[in-house]
Amino acid sequence: MDVMNLFRNYEEAVAMILFGIGFSNLLMQKNLIKKIIGMNIMDTSVYLFLAVKGYIEGHKAPIVVDGVQSVEAYINPIPSGLVLTGIVVSVSVSALMLALTIRLYRRYHTLNLDEISTLLKKEEKS
């Protein structure tokens, strides 16, 4: 596997690295906010990967400007459309996660998930 490939399509490589960071953060971090940030990094890295797929060298963004209609002028618009829907999805999910975190914080005054479960067990016992 020649390393040159990595340089030629470096965008995909960066996207993958970002995905790794986001994924491990979401999984390993104790703090809830950091988890959510990790989740966002993961999603954005996938959308970067998707957007790059649509890019064609030397073409411009798919916005019709000064009446140019021919397909060769613009890059492939579908991935960008998908990215838009993807962003909507991750926004809604992040909103839900944040709401939950606030509610937990208000009840247990901590953001650390393990502490929350120990507090829960104590609360259960009493």
Add this chain to the structure above:
Amino acid sequence: MLVLSMTVALLAGILLLTASFAEHLSQGKRSEAEAPDRGDGKLHIFTGGVMILAAVTALAAAFGEGRETILFYLVDRIPVSFRLDDVGRIFLVLTVVIWTAVCFYSFKYMRHEGEEKRFYGFFFLAYAALIALDGASNLITFYFFFEFMTLCSMPLVIGRGGREAVMAALKYLFYSLAGAYLALFGIFILYQSCGSVTFRAGGVLNPALAQQNHRILLVAVFAMLVGFGAKAGMFPLHAWLPTAHPIAPAPASAALSAIIVKCGVLAVIRTVYFIVGPNFLRGTWVQKVWLTLALITVFLGSMLAFLEKGFKKRLAYSTVSQVSYILFGLALFTPQAFAGAILQLLAHALVKCALFMTAGIFILRTGKTQAEDYIGIGKKMGLTLWGYTIASLSLIGIPPTAGFIGKWYLCQGSLDAGLGDLSYLGPAVLLVSAILTAGYLLPVSIRGFLPGREEGDWGPKEREKADLMTLTLWFVTLLSLLIGLFPGRILAFVNGISDAIL
């Protein structure tokens, strides 16, 4: 006729047992202390009468021409049938004589023991089983009555029954059952390779099948020898004899060592001479091991008897060694040895019965059980001690008595059996054991007649009158003397048998 005598005995036995049960039940209600003795006389007359009736019918069967009678069909269409042949006749006569003697002897003895109805009940059941054993015409019938006899004779050993009596009886039961099951193991294997199981002089083994599974057949026969040998007190399974005899009441141990032990011998004769046939075993490892086991038991029995203090236990050890004389004779497969074995069998039965009777009388009169307690007993109980002395002479093998003739033929047979060193070792062991027998039997009579200075102050003051017990003792001793003096007819009869089977 045989079946008639058997049924008479069976009915009497069952009647007595139910009577003893009914008595227990009614007794159970009232307290134990005053066991009523009423009606003892009636009981004795009843048992005496039944005994004589059974004995007469059995003797008639023994001397009459026996035809085959079939009772019912056991498993695989094998009949439970009776046909009396010569060997059966010898054993039948012996059983009847001994059983009648012991029955009359036990009247006085059992009153002192108690539980009489139960004792006589099982006594008659055992008698029925013994007659059936002698008359059985095939191996399965034989085994059927062999187990039945074990189960019936077990309560005899219990007698009055204390904790250790029950333990001894259980030990006797489990040893004989172990022996019986070893034998059953052999029967299963034998059944497959010999066409039929009916006894036929010279064996029924079908040669083709025998050759095919030769090895397993030898193992089977050896298992049967050790199994039936257990009943005859042979070495590996002999331990029940020394424990059962001292505890059993005297008449029971007399019957036990005289007749029931002989069933083991009868079983061995039936399997070796009437099922497998001697020439199948001649020269095989089975014969050699059997001989060595017999010799070990002979020596072991006499040595232990010599060291034993208790009088009845000493006699029990002597039974162990004497019966192995017979087994030694049977193992040699020669006509003289066979004749010697049968004679030894007869002599030993009568003599051992006499010895145990004397033991019974001594214990009844003096209450002492140790051998050297009877110092100076001759003055008070001369008659019994003389009976004892004559009987022990025969057991040791002094010339005029039957024991001598038996042992003579045994040595003769062993010498010309041609088994190399074993045939010389045999007579040597017999001689040593004879000396040991003298060593443990004669001191009692010597000290009894010539007490020397220390005068034992014990026992009844007045001299002993001749009552029923001493009479039966003398009857048996005279009988053994008779065989000793005129063995001619018996030897001719036995040679007739040995020609057929060897």
Add this chain to the structure above:
Amino acid sequence: MSFVQNFPFFSILLSLFAGPLSSVLSGKAAKALNAAVITIAGVLSAATLVFVLGTGESYVYTMGHFPAPWGNEIRVGVLEAGMAVFFCIVMLLCMMGGAAERLLEIEEGKQNLYYVMVNLLLCSLLALIYTKDLFTAYVFVEINTISACGLIMIRQTGRTIEAAVRYMIMSLLGSGLLLLGIVFLYDLTGQLLMDHIKIQVQLLSVTGEYHIPLLIAISFMAVGLAIKSALFPFHAWLPDAYGYSTLSSAAILSSLVSKGYIFLLIKIFYQVIGFDLIVRSKVINVLFVFGVAGMLFGSVSAIREKDIRRMIAFSSVAQIGYIYMGFGLGTTAGMIASIFHILSHGATKSLLFVAASGLTDVSDKQRSIRRLTGAGYRNRLAGVTFTVGALSMVGFPMFSGFISKILFAQAAMENDGKMLVTVVALAVSTILNAMYFLKTVIRIYTPLPADGGGEEAEGNTVLHMRDCPAKSLAMICFIALNLFLGLSSEPIVDLIRKGLDMFA
């Protein structure tokens, strides 16, 4: 294009609009609307099922008459319509069963919000079943996750919110991987519609190039959906999510939500990549190993469980292990067995949850098994239902569990490589199931000691059928469904076989 054909589209749209609509209605009205929507969706899918059975082959329905790359398409076959009908029935029964709990546990103002979530959930499930486009599938997977998370946390106790958070984290991991898998496929094939991708993938497999990225894409999607459907190593969130949420959401979650994802995985196997390619790619061996491990460890941890709801939750980890083991066998018989087990587990699990709640009602709402001694006598119907559920789980003849056990075993017999492992795993897991289920059955049928059981038993009440009509009706229907699956399984198995043939 007969009118019946656009029923699936109608049912998706109906449930979609019912969602936001019921947010403005009052609690009672929203409940009525929800029940109506579910029944209509059920009836429509039944009609489509009858239609498709008549025509004998699946059809593609383009929405808005725009052809593929522009407009979106859904594909309707026998299997999809059948699953839709089954999902609607089970959801209806779960909602009926959990009605009483919802009134108690959800605050006054938030009743209608619950039905918003349920409608959205129904819409996403139907969409997952019918969709032909992968990215729409991803969007509806997300909708499904969010509404499921809403169902969990509706009770607002500390426990449920923590469970919801854990559930969200694990599901997001799963959907992240799924999205990446889909994007990879898009990168390789440039298509998003399932059958177009399939054509490209077949071409690729012939030439053999890009086979590593293809393999990665398949494994990402498989692992993503496995995480979302709580396969063994990723099941940490399941016990809390099912154990503490309100009854109807626990029942719906356990029997429908995880099954929706599995059904999407089956569609990916068959319609996106092609089953023979999947078998060659050895991904299913991994699923097989995790499945068998799930079967055993799920039951083992269920044995240690003291709380009856968490015990049933752990048992569904084991049952999902069964399904993935069925995939792992790699034969169509294995697939049929898994799909039948989806149906049978769906019916039995919700039955067990409803019965368990019936038993806890009569034991002062305590959930520990020790407190349920003699509950079977106090609430007779719940006792009988729980026993039926337990026996079906153990695979007792006459119940649906037995049929799925037979189908699994017969499928296992065919490929002798994995045969022995599967058969022994089946036997051992039956014993383990028996250990904790029948132990509870024995527990609920041992009468309390004569003196009333002291402090253990205070608060025990006796409940009769007419005291809670909705729940009793739900229980009776569940028993009927279970017996129907158990006794007349022949037509269902044929339906599944026909559906699978249409898939390829």
Add this chain to the structure above:
Amino acid sequence: MREVFLVVAVLLPLIGGAGIPVIPWKKRGAMMIYTEGVVLLTSALAFLLILNRPAGAFTLFRFTGQLSISFRLDAVGSVFTALVAFLWPLATLYSFEYMTHEKHERVFFMFYVMTYGVTLGISMAEDLVTLYFFYEMLTLVTVPLVMHTLTKEAIRAGRTYLWYSLGGAAFAFIGMIFILVYGNTADFTPGGVLDAAVLGDKRGLMLLIYVICFCGFSVKAAMFPFSAWLPKAGVAPTPVTALLHAVAVVKAGAFANIRVTYFIFGTALLRGTWAQKVLTALTIFTVVYGCSRALKETHLKRRLAWSTVSNLSYILFGVTMMSPLGLMGALCHMVCHAVMKICSFFCAGAVIYRTERTYVHQLDGLGRKMPTVFLLFTVSGMALMGVPGLTGFVSKWYLAKAAVAEGGLLSYLGIAALMISALLTAVYMLGISVRAFFPGQDFRYDSLGEVSDPGWKMLLPLCIFAAVMVLIGLRPELLTDLIGDVVYSAF
């Protein structure tokens, strides 16, 4: 006789039994008459069926293509049916008297009668699926009986019984599946349903599956590794331990093994293979293991339970001989052992019912107080020992004959095991009788208190069993001819 009566025979006790707790009985007598009536009716029907056996099969219910619940009575099935039909009414009669001491009587009799139906279902099953179905139902129906007294230990015993039975059924299930996939039909056909051509390279697998299936069914037949539940089940009331754990349930396990070996896998494929050797060795070990554990056991019922464990392995030993003689020995012992063991269990039950003493050393001297019970106990003990003239000897004879005909070291070891176990049976059975009848002269009888023989309801079954034992012992051809032509039809 039409085939539908087969189903009637099975369903009548099931429905009749279910009715017992439902019908509001005014007095106990009416309930007793009803229960005995149902059981007697079923037995009569069963005997009628055996006499003029319907040729065809009757399918009650069909799950899927091959899976169906269908009944057919063939020769081997009729032996087991006859045995069960003969013993059940007597056992029910016995348990009426016994249950006066226990509570929840109606629920007890419900399950008791339902077990009768399920056992008939097993004996009349036409194919392996029906047999498996009723085998599982048997566990379900007998667990409440084992747990009847609801003490902590009874529940624990019930639970152990449940795990063992379900574990066994789970492994037997594997066998059934193998047959459904590879056998040409699941029905019981003499000589087996597998043919070597179809199996081809799968012989090794087939043998392994056979061993697993055999062990699965012999969990109920209490073979060595799985025999721990039987003694524990001794905690149940005596009618349960006597009828179920000495006769119906355990024999069902043995009967299922006969079906699997002779009618499904077929002896032609199994003879001489390592599977046969392994199973024969296991059965031989259980024979000796069962007896030695019985010797050590002081609790009366557990001692008899261990003796059942060893006697059942006699039957399994006969089954693993895989020859006509072996089958004959197995069936013969199945019948003989049932009669012997149920008689000894009922005697033990009568003693416990009357004197509440359950340990062996407490029984000294009772022989005089309860003479008939202990006399019958001695008779059944001697029969178990194999004293010729009683049933035990007959079945030992045929088992040994089969073993000798088979030849080979293992079968001779088998005969040796039979002999050793006979001796040990003598020790632990006669040990009790001797101590009961001859406790020794210094024994105070009034210490036993007011004890006497139980009522006629208990004694009648006992006497009937003893009579049967002696009858078969002395006239064995009554039984052996019947079993002879049964075996002839199976080969």
